[in-house]
Amino acid sequence: MELFDNIAFGFSVALTPTTLLYCFIGVTFGTFIGVLPGIGPLATIGLLLPITFHLSPIEGIVMLAGIYYGALYGGSTTAILLNLPGTAASVVVALDGHPMAKAGRPGPPLVMTTLVSFVAACFAIVIIAAFAPPLARFALRFGSPEYFSLMIMGLLGAAALVHGSLLKGLAMVVLGLLLGMIGLDLTTGIERFTFGSVHLADGLSFVVVIIGLFGLAEVLNNLAMGSARPNVAQRIGWRELIPNREDLKTSVMPTVRGSALGSALGVLPGAGAAIASFAAYAVEKRVSKHPERFGKGAMEGVTAPEAANNAAAQCSFIPTLSIGIPGDAVMALMLGAMMIHGLVPGPGIIENHPDFFWGLVASFWIGNLLLLILNLPLVGIWVRMLRTPYHLLYPTILTFIAIGVYSLHRSTFDVLLVTGLGVAGYLFIRLRAEAAPLLLGLVLGPLLEQNLRRSMLLSRGDPMIFVERPISLAFLLLGALIILVVATPAIKGWWADRFGRAARVGGPTSGPG
Amino acid sequence: MRLSRLASGLAAVAVAGALGIGSANADYPTQSITLVVPFGAGGTNDIIGRILAEPLGERLGQSIVIDNRPGAGGRVGTLHASQQAPDGYTLTMSSSGTNAIGKLVHPDIDYEPLEDFTYIGLIAETPYVLAVRDDSEFESLDQLIETAEERPGELNFGTAGVGSATHLAAELFLDLAEVDMVHIPYDGSGPASAALLGGEVDFIFSSFPGVISHVQSGEARLLGVGTLERVPQVPDVPTMDEQGLEGYEATLWISIAGPAGIPDEIVEKLYAEITDIVENDEDTRNRFVENGAAPLTSERPEDVIDLVQQTMDRWGPIVERTVD
Numbered sequence: 001m002e003l004f005d006n007i008a009f010g011f012s013v014a015l016t017p018t019t020l021l022y023c024f025i026g027v028t029f030g031t032f033i034g035v036l037p038g039i040g041p042l043a044t045i046g047l048l049l050p051i052t053f054h055l056s057p058i059e060g061i062v063m064l065a066g067i068y069y070g071a072l073y074g075g076s077t078t079a080i081l082l083n084l085p086g087t088a089a090s091v092v093v094a095l096d097g098h099p100m101a102k103a104g105r106p107g108p109p110l111v112m113t114t115l116v117s118f119v120a121a122c123f124a125i126v127i128i129a130a131f132a133p134p135l136a137r138f139a140l141r142f143g144s145p146e147y148f149s150l151m152i153m154g155l156l157g158a159a160a161l162v163h164g165s166l167l168k169g170l171a172m173v174v175l176g177l178l179l180g181m182i183g184l185d186l187t188t189g190i191e192r193f194t195f196g197s198v199h200l201a202d203g204l205s206f207v208v209v210i211i212g213l214f215g216l217a218e219v220l221n222n223l224a225m226g227s228a229r230p231n232v233a234q235r236i237g238w239r240e241l242i243p244n245r246e247d248l249k250t251s252v253m254p255t256v257r258g259s260a261l262g263s264a265l266g267v268l269p270g271a272g273a274a275i276a277s278f279a280a281y282a283v284e285k286r287v288s289k290h291p292e293r294f295g296k297g298a299m300e301g302v303t304a305p306e307a308a309n310n311a312a313a314q315c316s317f318i319p320t321l322s323i324g325i326p327g328d329a330v331m332a333l334m335l336g337a338m339m340i341h342g343l344v345p346g347p348g349i350i351e352n353h354p355d356f357f358w359g360l361v362a363s364f365w366i367g368n369l370l371l372l373i374l375n376l377p378l379v380g381i382w383v384r385m386l387r388t389p390y391h392l393l394y395p396t397i398l399t400f401i402a403i404g405v406y407s408l409h410r411s412t413f414d415v416l417l418v419t420g421l422g423v424a425g426y427l428f429i430r431l432r433a434e435a436a437p438l439l440l441g442l443v444l445g446p447l448l449e450q451n452l453r454r455s456m457l458l459s460r461g462d463p464m465i466f467v468e469r470p471i472s473l474a475f476l477l478l479g480a481l482i483i484l485v486v487a488t489p490a491i492k493g494w495w496a497d498r499f500g501r502a503a504r505v506g507g508p509t510s511g512p513g
Numbered sequence: 514m515r516l517s518r519l520a521s522g523l524a525a526v527a528v529a530g531a532l533g534i535g536s537a538n539a540d541y542p543t544q545s546i547t548l549v550v551p552f553g554a555g556g557t558n559d560i561i562g563r564i565l566a567e568p569l570g571e572r573l574g575q576s577i578v579i580d581n582r583p584g585a586g587g588r589v590g591t592l593h594a595s596q597q598a599p600d601g602y603t604l605t606m607s608s609s610g611t612n613a614i615g616k617l618v619h620p621d622i623d624y625e626p627l628e629d630f631t632y633i634g635l636i637a638e639t640p641y642v643l644a645v646r647d648d649s650e651f652e653s654l655d656q657l658i659e660t661a662e663e664r665p666g667e668l669n670f671g672t673a674g675v676g677s678a679t680h681l682a683a684e685l686f687l688d689l690a691e692v693d694m695v696h697i698p699y700d701g702s703g704p705a706s707a708a709l710l711g712g713e714v715d716f717i718f719s720s721f722p723g724v725i726s727h728v729q730s731g732e733a734r735l736l737g738v739g740t741l742e743r744v745p746q747v748p749d750v751p752t753m754d755e756q757g758l759e760g761y762e763a764t765l766w767i768s769i770a771g772p773a774g775i776p777d778e779i780v781e782k783l784y785a786e787i788t789d790i791v792e793n794d795e796d797t798r799n800r801f802v803e804n805g806a807a808p809l810t811s812e813r814p815e816d817v818i819d820l821v822q823q824t825m826d827r828w829g830p831i832v833e834r835t836v837d
Contacts, residue, residue, distance in 0.1 A: 046554035046581055050563060140711035184585070186698050189618065189676030189836040196621055198592060201585035269707055270700075324726045325707040329553065332703060336555020339726060339804070346730030409584060410593075450700060457697050458669060458713065 003130060010358030014366055019059050019359070026063035027367045030070020031374060034086045035078050037211050038404020041071040041087070045333050057341035058356055062363040064337055068330055069121070069313045069364070073371050076113045076306055077378075081106060081386050082397060084215030088206050089309045092277040094214060095161070095436055096294060096301030103297055106386055107241035110379040112248075112299065113306040114372060116255050120307035121368035123259040124266070124314035129361050133347060135315075136322035139267045144458060145466050147270070148451035149475035151444050154275050156479045157282035159486055161436045163295035169437045172428075176441020179204055183446075187453045199413040208414050209442060211401055212421025213428070213435040219394050219401075220426040241380060243299075251303040254284050258304035262311030269319045269327040270447070278440055280308035286485070314364055321345050321357065541601055541779050542575040548769075549605040551590025553583040557722040557805065558606045561637050561767055564800045568790045586677070587611035588622050595629040599774035601783070607632070607770040610678050613824035617832040618676040626825070631775040632768055632817035634784045636791050637806040640740040641682035641763040643753075644724045644733045645716045646709055654736045654756045657716065661692035668694040671705040671714040673723075676836045679705070682739055682763035683718040684831050689758040709733065720765055721746075722805035739763035745802055762827075766809065768817050784814045 013019065033044045045064050052060030075087030080097035097109040127135070142150075155173065162169025182193040183203030194200040243251075258280040265276040284304045285294045294301045316327040317334075324345035326332035338345055343353055350357050385393075405418045428435055459465035466472045548566055552558045559581060566577040582590030587610055594605035612626040624630075643654070651657045661668050672679040675698045687694060697714050699705040702723035709717045710732055717724075721744065727733040728747065737753040738744050741762055753761035769787055788810045790797055798808045811817050 049554045050579070053563075140707065143708070143711055143713040184674075184676075186674035186700050189674070189680075191619070198585050198588050198622060201588070201619075270704060319707075323707075323710060323732070324730065325710070326703050333553065333555040335726075336560065340555075340560060342803070344726045344729050346726060346732060348730050409589070410582060411589075454697055454699070457695060460695075 006354070006358050007129060007362065009354070010360075010362030011366075013058060013355050013359030014062070014362035018056075019062055019363065020366070022055065022059045022063040023066050023363050023367050024370055026066020027070035027073075027371050028374065030067035031074040031371065031378075033067065034071035034074025034076075034090075036074075036404055037078065037084055037086055037215055037401050038207065039407045040207060041068045042330050042333070043408060044071075045330060045337075049333065049337055052337055053340065057338070057343055058359045058363075060341065061334065061337060061343075061356075061360060062367075064334060065317070065360065065363065066367045068334075069310060069367065070371055072309055072313055073114060073117055073375050076117075076309075077110060077375075077382055078215075080109045080113070080302070081382060082215065083218040084397065084401075085210050088210055089277055089313070091210055091214065091436065091439055092281045092305040093302055093309075095281065096296070096298050098218075099295070100297040100299075100302070101386070105297075106383050107379055108243040108247050109299070109302045110382060111241070111376065112243050112251055112303050114375045114379070116251060116258075116303045116307045117310040118368050118372045119255055120259040120262060120310040121314055121364060123256075124263050124311040125361060125364050127263050127315060128318055128364070129358075132318050132322050133350070135267050136318050139269060139319055140323065140325075142268055142471065143469075144451045144454040145469050145472040146475065147268075148448060148455055149466055149472040149479070150268075151275075151448040151451065153475045153479040153482065154279065154440070154444055155448070156482045157279060158437050158440045159482075161278065161281065161440060162434060164432055164434060168431075168433045172433055172435070172437040173441040176438035176443075177445040177448075178441075179209075179438070180442045180445025181449075186450060197413070199409075199411060203446065204417070204442065205408065205414060206442065207408060208405055208418050209421055210439065211405060212418040213425035213438065215397070215401060216418060216422025217425025217429055217435070219397055220422055221429050222390065223394065224426070241383065247299050250299050254280075254300040254304035255307045257283060257287075258307030259311045262308030263315045265308070266312030266315030266327075267318050269316075269325045275440075275443065276308040276312035277305035278443075280304040286482075310368075317360075317364075321349055321360075322347065541782060542573050544602065545576045545578055546570075546573070546601070547578050547580050547603050549580045549582055549590050549594040549603065551582055551584075551587040551594070551606065551611055554581050557639065557720065557765075558587075558608060558767060560804050561801065561806055562606045564797055564804070565636060565769075565787070565790065568794055568797055569786060572786050572790070585619075586615060588615050588619065591615070592622065592624050594770075595624045595772050597772050599631065599772045599776075601771065601775050601779035604633070604769055604771045604783075606767060608767045609765055609824050612770070613821050614678055614681065614828055614832070617825060617829055618836050626821050627818065629773050630770045631773055631780060631814075632770045632821070633775075633780055633814050634787045634791075635766060635768045635809050635811040635817055635820070636787060637767045637801055638740065638809040639721045639765050639767075639806040640738040640744055640752075641679055641718055641765065642721050642724065642738045642750075643686070643716055643736045644709060644719055644728070645736055646712065647732050647734055649715070649734070651716070651736060654751075654753070657736060658690050658692055661690070661694055665693040666695060668716075669697050669714040670694055671697045671699050671708045671717040673702045673705055673719070674698045674700060676832075678763070678765060679718040679720065680835070681828055681831055684835050685761060685763055686718070686753065686758065688831070689753075689761055706733075720805075725805045740807075745807060746805060766820065766824075767806070768811075768820075770817070780814055 044067050071087050072089055075085055075090035076093040079085040079090040079094035080101050083094050083098040085091045085094050100109045158173050182200055184191050184201050191201055261280050262276040281301055284300045285291045316331055319325045319327055320331045320335055326335045343356060402415055405414050408414055425435055455465055548562055550559045550562045563579055570577040582593055591611040597603035616626050645651050672683050699708055702719050705717045708714050724733055735747060735750045737756060738750055739753055741754055743752055791808045791810050801808050
């Protein structure tokens with residue numbers, strides 16, 4: 001009952017005209033920022049932070065939060081249409097979303113991702129409202145060994161991202177791990193693979209890698225294909241714009257699974273949200289009865305990661321608000337913004353500033369609703385945009401990529417980097433090597449290494465620490481299970497090949513037939 | 514006829530130009546000034562810079578634009594600032610981290626703290642502190658040191674990473690207290706604080722603003738601060754120096770600087786305004802304190818260069834010993 005009171009109270013705070021206005025500004029900005037490559041929520045929030053000094057705390061934070069989760073709505077748009085993920089989190093959506101667009105059905109994935117994001121947000125908001133403090137405290141029990149085991153499990157799940165040759169996929173994961181080593185190593189203070197360049201001291205910028213390997217490579221590939229490029233420009237009637245019954249039916253369970261997974265991972269500071277969409281994709285492929293559809297346009301491969309994404313984004317507020325630990329750079333900015341307004345995040349925030357906390361939670365729901373209303377009609381516009389002749393479209397894309405990447409750090413180095421990565425990405429496409437596993441390796445590598453070395457320091461070199469701690473042990477066992485599940489069909493097949501034939505023929509074979 | 518017109522025209526332009534050059538300095542500033550913050554928005558340096566920029570912009574009659582250029586622990590933005598024109602229209606937040614310790618830990622960075630900058634004036638200082646969880650067994654620094662002596666190599670402490678200022682502050686502590694504890698490096702002060710609250714380490718060294726919210730909410734306690742004087746926000750916490758670690762000083766000082774070669778008149782003007790604001794503007798001073806920093810000024814612009822040298826001298830030996 002108290003929960004309802006609190007939520008009602010929150011709505012009374014969030015529905016004031018000014019707060020509503022800033023929420024709307026935030027989500028609108030966020031959507032368009034999400035669509036543009038390169039410039040993302042981090043840079044935008046940084047730019048708009050000073051404006052919030054002159055606003056009341058709730059207005060300011062509501063606007064910034066709107067930018068954050070609004071960007072996810074926009075990010076999946078370009079991921080689906082152009083294979084150019086607008087935000088890091090939208091990469092996985094492109095895996096199945098873009099093939100659908102190329103096959104002449106751009107509308108359904110766009111509509112479904114919007115709907116699914118809203119549903120996931122509702123789910124996450126309930127979680128936040130009911131369980132924020134205990135969840136935050138649980139998240140604190142995740143230490144270095146637990147994170148390590150979680151990352152291991154994530155890496156093993158990478159096998160699910162691979163559609164073609166498993167060997168090539170694994171090679172790409174390893175390449176990603178290696179690329180993740182570039183930069184300052186925090187356990188020794190040594191710069192690795194930076195060749196003295198201060199621009200590489202922080203490692204390869206994740207956003208730049210995505211734009212290069214996915215977006216730019218796709219442009220290059222399309223240009224190279226020339227007239228062989230599949231034509232999306234036919235008349236797209238109303239029917240093709242909206243999802244059909246089949247789409248909706250197949251999306252129910254993935255949305256539920258994705259939301260649950262995203263919420264769980266989003267609560268973990270640092271690691272969680274980054275792998276939420278990858279994990280959701282892997283789970284869907286694992287439980288699907290027809291996993292071979294993935295990579296060619298399976299709706300579950302679009303809806304589950306999108307749900308996980310949005311749920312994780314909302315839930316990453318939990319550690320920030322409840323214990324004052326930011327989960328990533330954007331949350332750190334939010335934390336700073338709150339501190340400037342005199343709001344001290346921590347266990348006391350719900351008691352000391354109930355209007356702020358509940359108002360913010362209510363604004364999440366309002367913001368997501370606004371995004372739903374805003375984005376659905378836009379689908380038609382985005383799809384029309386796709387019909388632009390490619391010789392007009394691709395220079396625009398290139399311009400946006402260049403500007404977007406430059407705007408990240410005001411550095412021409414990044415533009416050179418994205419160009420190099422684009423060429424590399426094109427080579428990967430020609431070699432039929434997939435970029436998604438590389439990305440996973442790039443994300444997980446540094447986290448894996450840091451947590452491994454910290455765990456070893458804590459245990460003074462004893463590897464049993466991963467097994468002695470229950471949560472960590474659980475993840476490792478799950479990982480072993482994944483290997484088993486993946487390997488079973490292969491082992492069965494090998495077994496049948498070797499022994500099945502002999503058994504059937506009834507003795508050592510002697511010649512064909 | 515035409516020639517004399519041309520000549521008088523040229524003469525007028527030349528005179529105006531000469532007057533212009535002379536008056537550029539006297540009228541400084543005639544356009545908006547960029548203040549480079551080599552860290553992300555919302556961090557300590559950024560907040561302090563923004564707090565100062567408001568009154569400073571008003572007094573100078575031009576707006577001060579904050580330019581966040583984060584990366585490599587402040588080195589990217591600092592390098593960029595050192596390469597701009599020394600006309601007084603590009604300034605930067607230079608701190609002990611970027612302009613002293615940064616060069617020590619990463620000697621191949623392309624700027625020289627003592628040569629490539631014009632230092633204008635100090636504005637603030639914040640200590641590095643030792644923090645424990647609220648329910649920790651350690652009630653005082655003495656108790657911590659005693660326990661460490663009884664159980665060498667058993668206690669764990671966290672910092673923001675090898676080569677970070679928090680790491681160096683911790684090493685200094687281990688030196689002066691003559692104890693042996695294991696360093697667990699984290700990826701910045703956020704994860705280090707998380708590790709502290711989660712109980713993974715026994716205590717952490719952190720910048721004061723990094724833990725201020727946890728101290729205020731009661732989840733963490735400070736056992737000692739690294740300034741030589743007690744800090745106004747937590748007056749009950751003794752300094753390390755007071756508690757027997759004589760001469761312990763680990764602070765983050767923040768100053769305003771620009772590329773080398775800014776004309777003296779501009780430096781004097783900026784110094785005068787900045788120091789006046791930091792010393793006398795109650796609003797600015799209060800906002801500094803709220804965000805965990807203490808206002809601090811230098812007596813002359815040149816004092817900052819001395820401070821840079823002192824900082825490098827003090828931390829040089831420790832850096833050599835602990836960072837490759």
